[in-house]
Amino acid sequence: MPKKSQYQVLAEKWTNRHRILQTEIFDKHKDAFKWLADNSKQLAVGSLASIFLLASPAAAKIPNFISSTSAQVTQAVDKKVFLVYDLKNVLPNEVRSLTFEEEASVGAVLTRDFGMQVTAELDGKRLNTSYGLIGQEQHLPRFPGDNIFNHFSSQEEADKYWAYGVTPGLGAWGYFTDSAATLTQTDIDREKYYIAVQTFLAPGFDSNPKEYVDFFKYRKMLVVNPQNGKAIVADIADAGPSPWTGKQLGGSPEVMNYLERFDGQQRGPVLYYFIDDPNDTIPLGPVQY
Numbered sequence: 001m002p003k004k005s006q007y008q009v010l011a012e013k014w015t016n017r018h019r020i021l022q023t024e025i026f027d028k029h030k031d032a033f034k035w036l037a038d039n040s041k042q043l044a045v046g047s048l049a050s051i052f053l054l055a056s057p058a059a060a061k062i063p064n065f066i067s068s069t070s071a072q073v074t075q076a077v078d079k080k081v082f083l084v085y086d087l088k089n090v091l092p093n094e095v096r097s098l099t100f101e102e103e104a105s106v107g108a109v110l111t112r113d114f115g116m117q118v119t120a121e122l123d124g125k126r127l128n129t130s131y132g133l134i135g136q137e138q139h140l141p142r143f144p145g146d147n148i149f150n151h152f153s154s155q156e157e158a159d160k161y162w163a164y165g166v167t168p169g170l171g172a173w174g175y176f177t178d179s180a181a182t183l184t185q186t187d188i189d190r191e192k193y194y195i196a197v198q199t200f201l202a203p204g205f206d207s208n209p210k211e212y213v214d215f216f217k218y219r220k221m222l223v224v225n226p227q228n229g230k231a232i233v234a235d236i237a238d239a240g241p242s243p244w245t246g247k248q249l250g251g252s253p254e255v256m257n258y259l260e261r262f263d264g265q266q267r268g269p270v271l272y273y274f275i276d277d278p279n280d281t282i283p284l285g286p287v288q289y
Contacts, residue, residue, distance in 0.1 A: 004214050005031070029126050059186060079289045080229030083113050087226040087271075097129040106274060114231060114287055118222050118273040127272075128201040132248025134223070135241060135267040136256050138167040140190050142176040143183060150180070153188070164253040172199070172239040190218055193284040194237035195272070196250040197221075201243070220275040220282065222251045223251070225259040226266070232258050233275065233288040258286050 089106045092098070098106065103120045111117045120130040139151055139161070148166050152158040156190055171194070176187040197216070199205065205212045216236050224231040234255055241247045251259070261268040275282055 001021070009132055011047050043266055062250040078229075079113065083229040084226065085223075086113075091131070091226060095131060098131050103130055106271060110224060110231075110273060113289075114222065116222065116282055119276060122274040122276060123215065124235060125212065126203060128203070129248055130196055130273055131269065131271050132185055133246065133267050134256070134259075134261055134270045134272075135193075135245065135247040136249045136262070137196055137238070137250040138165050139239070139253065140171045140176075140191050140194060140237060142187055143179050144175060145264070146175075160257070161253045171237045172196075172213075173237065176237075189284045190235050190237055192252060192254050193234045194252045195221065195223060195231060195234040195255060196238035196240040197236055197272070198241070198243070198248060199236070199239045206256070220277055220284070221272045222287070223255065223259065224259060224271045226271055227269070228260055230244070230259050232274075233282055233284050233287060270284055 062286060086109045087106065090104070090109070098120075108120055120126055137210055139148075141147070142151075142257045146166065151166060152161065157216075176191055177183050199212065199216045202212055202216075216239075218237060220233055220235050222231055223234050232255055234251070238250070241250055249270070249272060251261065251270075256262055259270065261270065
């Protein structure tokens with residue numbers, strides 16, 4: 001039998017821990033689940049989490065009043081609740097670079113819950129961190145002459161995102177296409193769902209910048225708000241921000257809006273992991289459970 005990788009060992013360790021945590025949820029928060037069952041009609045939440053939960057080993061610990069009204073619980077419990085709970089139990093209290101074990105545990109949780117293979121290191125390359133503060137960015141010009149007046153596909157989008165403007169500079173890879181006539185949906189999505197990351201701080205970048213630039217260009221990443229469970233598939237279309245800002249990455253107006261990262265100073269903590277998608281089958285944009 002081939003020897004398990006350290007990542008696999010950590011993933012299995014986290015899965016076992018997750019089972020224990022599920023049991024603890026019911027032991028410690030019976031009142032909360034009773035409230036969920038009693039108020040299911042008022043809660044706009046999904047059903048996947050409760051299905052996952054009721055099929056797990058923790059089901060034996062579910063109080064009778066909940067198991068007897070499983071249909072209500074199915075409506076009342078959202079899968080995001082469990083994702084947030086799982087992440088809360090592995091992430092540090094402060095926003096900092098994760099240890100290898102923390103990073104692997106988070107990667108296992110995200111891979112499991114979103115059904116896509118994510119990792120902090122891909123093809124031997126990684127960023128300086130996979131957990132940091134994301135800040136608000138402007139729209140990027142997609143082609144020469146692109147501006148706030150012709151940037152949006154609908155009036156609804158314009159009304160929502162006009163105020164953020166278009167940056168006078170270019171993204172790290174320049175224009176997305178040569179002209180408005182050659183603009184494709186891929187180009188539109190790449191700008192719409194872009195993030196800026198500190199590529200220049202990646203370990204090994206200085207020794208072979210061209211190789212790293214080619215690797216990072218439009219690389220897909222899963223970006224997750226650990227405080228509400230919202231996730232989006234974004235691509236790297238810019239480099240930054242500068243370390244002195246105190247932020248580790250930036251997001252387009254659409255990315256920030258979907259993740260609800262518009263608290264206070266237009267920044268907040270997010271997880272961002274590479275998506276292993278060699279056949280380019282995973283679309284950019286919000287991830288639905």
